[in-house]
Amino acid sequence: MDITLARTFLEVSASGSFVLAAQRMHLTQTAVSARIRTLEEQLGRRLFVRNKAGARLTAAGERFVRHATTLIQVWEQARQHVALPAGREEGVSLGAELSLWQPLLADWLVWMHRACPEVALRAEVDSPTRLLDRVHEGSLDLAVLYNPPQRPDLVSELLFEEKLVMVTSASDGTMQPNQYIYVDWGSSFVANHQAAFPELSSPPVSISLGPLALTYLLTVGGSGYFRSGTVQPFLVEGRLRQVANAPEFSWSAYTVYRTRREGHVIERVRQGLHVVAAAQDTSGHGSSLRSPRAKKKPKR
Incomplete structure (x- = not known):
């Protein structure tokens, strides 16, 4: 799964809004919506319910928060470890x-x-x-x-x-x-x-x-x-x-x-x-x- 999808999901979850998530990620709202739609298609579950107040997690979305966080943590640790410059151990x-x-x-x-x-x-x-x-x-x-x-x-x-x-x-x-x-x-x-x-x-x-x-x-x-x-x-x-x-x-x-x-x-x-x-x-x-x-x- 594309890590950017997990990041976008967590941003929408934290802000409770597709609009705010787009602003914080310096993206268009259309791009954020497309990423969430792609993620929902990959998981086969709807992750957010949109309303006038913003966006709230569905039951499946709430379950996915922990997994999305773990995915990003593991990726960041791997990226930082692999990308160490010469002469640096950690x-x-x-x-x-x-x-x-x-x-x-x-x-x-x-x-x-x-x-x-x-x-x-x-x-x-x-x-x-x-x-x-x-x-x-x-x-x-x-x-x-x-x-x-x-x-x-x-x-x-x-x-x-x-x-x-x-x-x-x-x-x-x-x-x-x-x-x-x-x-x-x-x-x-x-x-x-x-x-x-x-x-x-x-x-x-x-x-x-x-x-x-x-x-x-x-x-x-x-x-x-x-x-x-x-x-x-x-x-x-x-x-x-x-x-x-x-x-x-x-x-x-x-x-x-x-x-x-x-x-x-x-x-x-x-x-x-x-x-x-x-x-x-x-x-x-x-x-x-x-x-x-x-x-x-x-x-x-």
């Missing part, structure tokens, strides 16, 4: 949200280069939802995310804990609503922020990327929520001040991987992630990592 793929790559995961890449030179690396940036989907389907070994939702067959391992704090450029340390910068830190932050600051539901500036928002704040002034480690140097320099009595929100990063995806390489990847997280002390700034000594692979 391979690993890791994805993360954009804001986590610099500097945390950039340092992880350096750590892996020094500690595990025999491992081929593939690093990607994607949205949280897509990262979770890809770990589940097997096209990524691990993902690093902020506050990921729980999913069956996926382990969410705490990497570091941090807080989101409100800071301001105002010399008196107060927040001025007309200069407030809203930073989108995800669904949990949205709910907490709305409850704490209903009067800021329509801020003058909204930015979805933390580093961009911080650059804007430092350049033109204002107030907003940022990672405590990231703003600490600016607090020490006196360029920013923490707003007194403003609530603080939890902001933690997790390593997500499949429960069945264990092994020496995955253990080393997890170790490296914890090493670089500890070295940076969640400062949000580049750290000077010492060259780690690569552990010898255990004899099989």
